[in-house]
Amino acid sequence: MIIKPIDAFAFAHQGREAQGTIPLVRLTRAVDGLPEQPLGDAGLVTWSARGEMGKTGLVLGQPLLRIRVQANPVVVCQRCNTPFAYPVDSEVLLQLVKSEDDLDDGIAGGDHAAGLDDEDDEDGEVEGKGFVSNQPEKVVGSHHFDLLAQIEDELILSVPYVPKHDVCPGAQANDNEASQEPVVKRPSPFAVLEQLKHKD
Numbered sequence: 001m002i003i004k005p006i007d008a009f010a011f012a013h014q015g016r017e018a019q020g021t022i023p024l025v026r027l028t029r030a031v032d033g034l035p036e037q038p039l040g041d042a043g044l045v046t047w048s049a050r051g052e053m054g055k056t057g058l059v060l061g062q063p064l065l066r067i068r069v070q071a072n073p074v075v076v077c078q079r080c081n082t083p084f085a086y087p088v089d090s091e092v093l094l095q096l097v098k099s100e101d102d103l104d105d106g107i108a109g110g111d112h113a114a115g116l117d118d119e120d121d122e123d124g125e126v127e128g129k130g131f132v133s134n135q136p137e138k139v140v141g142s143h144h145f146d147l148l149a150q151i152e153d154e155l156i157l158s159v160p161y162v163p164k165h166d167v168c169p170g171a172q173a174n175d176n177e178a179s180q181e182p183v184v185k186r187p188s189p190f191a192v193l194e195q196l197k198h199k200d
């Protein structure tokens with residue numbers, strides 16, 4: 001079950017693929033602050049990684065790593081305060097660079113980067129999410145690349161900081177202002193029983 005480090009550059013050059021599962025509880029950074037995660041299949045992260053060489057545009061000839069993460073971590077709804085499984089199915093494209101110096105500035109040639117910005121402005125409204133795959137996130141590759149850390153990072157980024165149900169279960173019951181007052185005033189069945197006893 002252990003995800004071993006990979007030779008990231010060879011992985012990309014040779015177009016290798018890998019996949020597997022790992023229990024959520026093993027991703028300690030990702031589950032930090034979350035409620036207890038289920039054991040068994042419900043608590044598994046399914047991941048896959050694929051190496052490839054960029055074929056077009058700015059990433060032409062660049063080593064890339066595509067990582068997909070699927071899981072259903074249990075989070076606590078910040079609206080109704082009950083735990084629920086938040087479905088994650090996320091894919092990220094990473095560009096492997098040689099050193100941290102290569103992380104900051106644009107891909108070789110600032111002119112190209114500027115050109116890209118113009119393109120984005122033109123079709124930004126249409127594209128939206130396609131933007132992500134056009135501009136991969138850069139990471140420093142290595143011959144002992146920590147694939148597990150990347151999988152965990154992607155999972156962390158995919159879980160909202162303030163998770164909420166789309167529609168909270170029992171949303172009507174949770175409409176507190178409307179329902180709480182009558183509930184408080186209604187005597188409990190036990191209290192009623194007590195009164196009946198005393199009448200005898």
Ligand SMILES: [Zn+2]
Nearest residue numbers: 077080165168
């Ligand atoms: Zn909720």
